Amino acid sequence: MTSSPDALTATRGRALFWASGICAAALVLVPLWMLTGNPAVLRGHPLLPALLVTAAVVGLLWGILLWRRRSTSRKRSVLRLVGAWAGRVAVLALVAMLVWLNPFSYRPAGAAEAAAGVSVVDEPTAIVMAPEGGRASKGLVFYPGARVEARAYLDILKPAADAGVLVVILKTPLNLSLLDGNQARGTMSAHPEISTWTVGGHSLGGVSASSFALANQDVDGLLLYASYPLDSMRDRGGLNVLSISGSEDGLSTPEKIDASRELLPVDATFVEVQGGNHAFFGNYGPQPGDGEPSVGRDVAQQQISEATVAFLTQREGR
Missing domain, CATH: 1.20.58 (Methane Monooxygenase Hydroxylase; Chain G, domain 1)
Incomplete structure (x- = not known):
């Protein structure tokens, strides 16, 4: 039928x-x-x-x-x-x-600390940490990792602001930095008082920072957190580079970081945090696919912050 x-x-x-x-x-x-x-x-x-x-x-x-x-x-x-x-x-x-697209939200590792001596301004497309007195001459524009809230990097980058560096953490469209890889330019234009600029980023954010540094000669430094460039930067003159990675990173693995040496300038500095993993470069909790850390988050982040501060403050601009 x-x-x-x-x-x-x-x-x-x-x-x-x-x-x-x-x-x-x-x-x-x-x-x-x-x-x-x-x-x-x-x-x-x-x-x-x-x-x-x-x-x-x-x-x-x-x-x-x-x-x-x-x-x-x-x-x-x-x-x-x-x-x-x-x-x-x-x-x-x-x-x-x-x-x-639901982002990884900020998770303080411990009790939230007051940003003594640092002005923190939450803007629609960025978080700005300015040193006391607002007389910084060096600046860092930072691209977060994919789907990671910008606020997750406040704690690890605050020591740089304490040391006198203007730190701007970008809020990227849909939390994907590749959607506006040139976003750092707006920050740099808004702060003409800064004479020495570094761009940096975590994971996918580091890819965007690398591309921006490659295309913009007025960038003096590149700071990579568990990241590497997609294109060769070997011939990019006048660029200081620091690559910080974790030995237990399951996403930007030690093998991938080691392979990136061929893409970065010959004098690039590499720092490996023993026992650190991918999610230790921000405070947003565990991340799928990451490795298991063998050291405490606070220990790893102290090393990351110290290496960052030394890189940003010990070199001179052009």
């Missing part, structure tokens, strides 16, 4: 209706979950909250439209039906992308 064309159309319509309802609900619930459940979303670059609000509004309007048309059954050609299902799959892929 075969189904009538009208019954088949009704069955397909109900299936598409429920699929649409699931998609509309996901577009509303996932953004609400991220906006209310993760403080890093609202503390970061405004692009992600704007994207989430837009998705939620679209999902809400779609849900209202579905409810008003709940009793309507429309005949669709095979081509239109395939297109409708493909659209629902695309929406679910978008929702999955939003979930993936």
